[in-house]
Amino acid sequence: xxxxxxxxxxxxxxxxxxxxxxxxLLASLAFVAYELITFRGTMVRTxxxxxxxxxxxxxxxxxxxxxxxxxxxxxxxxxxxxxxxAALFGRNxxxxxxxxRADTGGAAPGRPRSPQGHFFERDRLVLSxxxxxxxxxxxxxxxxxxxxxxxxxxxxxxxxxxxxxxVSFAFAYGTAARLQRALTDxxxxxxxxxxxxxxxxxxxxxxxxxxxxxxxxxxxxxxxxLDQIQDRDAALQxxxxxxxxxxxDRTRTLQGEIAERKLLEDRLRAQNTELEDQSRRVQxxxxxxxxxxxxxxxxxxxxxxxxxxFAELMHDGKVGAVSPPxxxxxxxxxxxxxxxxxxxxxxxxxxxxEAGKMEFRPERVExxxxxxxxxxxxxxxxAKKRIELAVEIDPALGEVVLDPGKLKQVLYNFxxxxxxxxxxxxxxxxxxxxxxxxxxxxxxxxxxxxIRPEDLxxxxxxxxxxxxxxxxxxxxxxxGLALTKRIVEAQEGTVGVSSEVGQGSVFHAVLPRLARVxxxxxxxxxxxxxRAGRTTLLIIEDDAQERAWLAETLSSAGYGVEVASTGKxxxxxxxxxxxxxxxxxxxxxxxxxxxxxxxxxAEGPNQATPLVVVTVVVEKGVGAGxxxxxxLAKPVRSEDLLASLRAAGLRPNAGRPVLVIDDDPQxxxxxxxxxxxxxxxxxxxxxxxxxxxxxxxxxxxxxxxxLAMPGMDGFxxxxxxxxxxxxxxxxxxxxxxxxxxxxxxxRLAAWAQAVVQKGGTQRLLEELxxxxxxxxxxxxxxxxxxxx
Amino acid sequence: MVKGTPKAVxxxxxxxxxxxxxxxxxxxxxxxxxxAFLYNFAKYVQWPADAPTARAGTFVITILGNDPFGPSxxxxxxxxxxxxxxxxxxxxxxxxxxxxxxxxxxxxxxxGQLPEILQRLEGTPTLTVAEMDHFAERGGVIRFxxxxxxxxxxxxxGAAARARLKISSELLKLARIVGPAAEG
Numbered sequence: 001x002x003x004x005x006x007x008x009x010x011x012x013x014x015x016x017x018x019x020x021x022x023x024x025l026l027a028s029l030a031f032v033a034y035e036l037i038t039f040r041g042t043m044v045r046t047x048x049x050x051x052x053x054x055x056x057x058x059x060x061x062x063x064x065x066x067x068x069x070x071x072x073x074x075x076x077x078x079x080x081x082x083x084x085x086a087a088l089f090g091r092n093x094x095x096x097x098x099x100x101r102a103d104t105g106g107a108a109p110g111r112p113r114s115p116q117g118h119f120f121e122r123d124r125l126v127l128s129x130x131x132x133x134x135x136x137x138x139x140x141x142x143x144x145x146x147x148x149x150x151x152x153x154x155x156x157x158x159x160x161x162x163x164x165x166x167v168s169f170a171f172a173y174g175t176a177a178r179l180q181r182a183l184t185d186x187x188x189x190x191x192x193x194x195x196x197x198x199x200x201x202x203x204x205x206x207x208x209x210x211x212x213x214x215x216x217x218x219x220x221x222x223x224x225x226l227d228q229i230q231d232r233d234a235a236l237q238x239x240x241x242x243x244x245x246x247x248x249d250r251t252r253t254l255q256g257e258i259a260e261r262k263l264l265e266d267r268l269r270a271q272n273t274e275l276e277d278q279s280r281r282v283q284x285x286x287x288x289x290x291x292x293x294x295x296x297x298x299x300x301x302x303x304x305x306x307x308x309x310f311a312e313l314m315h316d317g318k319v320g321a322v323s324p325p326x327x328x329x330x331x332x333x334x335x336x337x338x339x340x341x342x343x344x345x346x347x348x349x350x351x352x353x354e355a356g357k358m359e360f361r362p363e364r365v366e367x368x369x370x371x372x373x374x375x376x377x378x379x380x381x382x383a384k385k386r387i388e389l390a391v392e393i394d395p396a397l398g399e400v401v402l403d404p405g406k407l408k409q410v411l412y413n414f415x416x417x418x419x420x421x422x423x424x425x426x427x428x429x430x431x432x433x434x435x436x437x438x439x440x441x442x443x444x445x446x447x448x449x450x451i452r453p454e455d456l457x458x459x460x461x462x463x464x465x466x467x468x469x470x471x472x473x474x475x476x477x478x479x480g481l482a483l484t485k486r487i488v489e490a491q492e493g494t495v496g497v498s499s500e501v502g503q504g505s506v507f508h509a510v511l512p513r514l515a516r517v518x519x520x521x522x523x524x525x526x527x528x529x530x531r532a533g534r535t536t537l538l539i540i541e542d543d544a545q546e547r548a549w550l551a552e553t554l555s556s557a558g559y560g561v562e563v564a565s566t567g568k569x570x571x572x573x574x575x576x577x578x579x580x581x582x583x584x585x586x587x588x589x590x591x592x593x594x595x596x597x598x599x600x601x602a603e604g605p606n607q608a609t610p611l612v613v614v615t616v617v618v619e620k621g622v623g624a625g626x627x628x629x630x631x632l633a634k635p636v637r638s639e640d641l642l643a644s645l646r647a648a649g650l651r652p653n654a655g656r657p658v659l660v661i662d663d664d665p666q667x668x669x670x671x672x673x674x675x676x677x678x679x680x681x682x683x684x685x686x687x688x689x690x691x692x693x694x695x696x697x698x699x700x701x702x703x704x705x706x707l708a709m710p711g712m713d714g715f716x717x718x719x720x721x722x723x724x725x726x727x728x729x730x731x732x733x734x735x736x737x738x739x740x741x742x743x744x745x746x747r748l749a750a751w752a753q754a755v756v757q758k759g760g761t762q763r764l765l766e767e768l769x770x771x772x773x774x775x776x777x778x779x780x781x782x783x784x785x786x787x788x
Numbered sequence: 789m790v791k792g793t794p795k796a797v798x799x800x801x802x803x804x805x806x807x808x809x810x811x812x813x814x815x816x817x818x819x820x821x822x823x824a825f826l827y828n829f830a831k832y833v834q835w836p837a838d839a840p841t842a843r844a845g846t847f848v849i850t851i852l853g854n855d856p857f858g859p860s861x862x863x864x865x866x867x868x869x870x871x872x873x874x875x876x877x878x879x880x881x882x883x884x885x886x887x888x889x890x891x892x893x894x895x896x897x898x899x900g901q902l903p904e905i906l907q908r909l910e911g912t913p914t915l916t917v918a919e920m921d922h923f924a925e926r927g928g929v930i931r932f933x934x935x936x937x938x939x940x941x942x943x944x945x946g947a948a949a950r951a952r953l954k955i956s957s958e959l960l961k962l963a964r965i966v967g968p969a970a971e972g
Binding site: 059060065069133134 | 828938
């Protein structure tokens, strides 16, 4: 059995006995060996003394050849019972006399190997000594002794050793057992305790020991460990009990809560369902209302637009001469129509403000100019009543960023109101000045009838006119001031009035000077909002003669031209404005044509401008990667150049019609009549699809576009149109009755040159004149380009 | 013949092997042994310190009468020293020729004059040796007596005492003691 499987007690016993046995055995063997060696020495010494005596006493016998005497001498050895035999040998080794113990059968020892010496045989010691006479050896004496005495001694030793071993073992075992118990008992007890703890999981058991030293420490440490485990166990148990209690409590609470919550949830769900139903109904109602209003505005304003438009034309004598009474009638029609339009617009605006759908598009406003514009609108009224209109603007007012349309509306309402209630020859003043807190104040003071203090509160309430008679006398919608209040408040401003009856009133609005700019992107990145007008080309050519020829040819064909004689100049000009087309000479003095092209395409407004390369060197491959519409090798014929430009969608302005796209036949007729009256040819399309086809065929000089059309609408038209070569640079003026959202405005800002609300043709005409110069203007522009 | 051959061979071998044994008188020769004995006696006998021959630095052995030893005695004693005295052998034809000697061997030829010789040597420290019958009994000290082929000794301690000679017990125990001890 290997030692590691044996119990501690046996291991210790075995170890002790083994070491003790080994030690004793070794000691005994050493002792016996020493005794034997000593005894052998003693034997040799004793025997040699006997031999010496025999030798001395035998000398004469040998000398005088008397064996009997020798034999007698030898026989004295019989006194030693261990001498087995003895003999005297002559000088030549001849046996002279011998002696043998009686029990040996008389055998004499053999001849000596050497005259002096001894050796041990298996059972005897043989010793020889020389016999000398007269200093010369005359023989040898040989004595053989048995080893019986040694044997018997050995036996005695063995007995003693065994006895010592037995006694020692017995004594050692007893002592060791007692000592071992002191060592093993605590360890075994500890082991048993650990076994008990581990098998029963009973941490209350303790090891008991009065041992000191390491064993005591082991036991104490073990007990300490058990203490700790027990403590922890108890703590754990307590914590678990607590936890269970808590969990039970919490569970009960939670169950209660859950039940409660479930009840609530059910109630909520029911309410939600109800609310959802309501919400759906409300949304539906709102949608219907919005739709209704949108339709209303469209349906009401479309015919009104025609009425106003034609009335204007007739009133202005553009469709034939009108007699003064007719003209008066037409003026009345116009006034009423404008009033009606205003009413419709106000109602719509009001509903939009109420619905929180009014959108503001702040931009930089020149207050003086804006006041001037409003004054102009109301000029006829003020003139009629000979009312003096004064404007005072605080020079420190500085920059104002607001929705100009809404500001105009506010001012118009205040001003028209003031004019209405100011008697003839009165005075109305408009004042704008700074107000603390980043605001500015717009005031309209009149010298009118004034308002009774008790009426002041009703002033800004919808449909509340101060008196019916007044309303009759002063044509008004009853919405103006209410709408104004709403608009101003929607822009985080305030309105107010102060008045004295008979003295006049002061209406004011306080608005933030810098409104927060809406997040709607107005300056979109489309190749769009260019100052459309003449189709203008940039000629990049270093050779003066060539340049002059190109400018002459293109101007004659009706294009506007600008020139650049170096790459640097060309890049600068291309960064400054968008051109409709570019011609590029590849051989320039300062830099390579390709680098110029790369720079133009890299940034600025001409990244997609059609470009025609005109050069002596034609390396088409090198230009790969940049948009190039054509390559022309010098010398270039004028027909090829113009054909190439036409192919790139570039046409000169002269002789091209204005394209009118509107689904309303009255509107189309109105436009046709009006454009004809001012000398523009026109083509009309009743739908956007037709408009696209006409635009491709006619290359119109400008487009007047309605937005709300069945099928493709105005936005879609613009999207397509701006991608065609002809549509890239053609000015588009949107003419619509649609109420535009901020998103609409954003899209149109990118694609259209102007947006004009329907309701007369005057503003449209102005915009058209801005973007499409008349033939006379064009001629002037052409000359200016040639001269540069 | 066949029976007798191994015995004869054994005897021959035995005889051969004994040729070198000095102390074997039967083979080496009786007188050779006796000559050796004469010399050996000197070792076992103590002479008085005032023995006259000692002053001359010699140990004298005298052969009186016919010399029976032949060359043996001279061979044996040649160059020998006893008690730091050089051994000298003298031969005397008649008792009158006798000088001071340590040992005197009286040959059988002097048998007739024995009493005279003994008379003459009376009182001197002289060891007398002879072969004659009853020599020791008649007043001699040592007699060679043949026992078969072995030489044996008769010693008269009284005679030795009278000659002031001390004979070693070692020698005495080998010899037959004769003569009345009281006489000495």
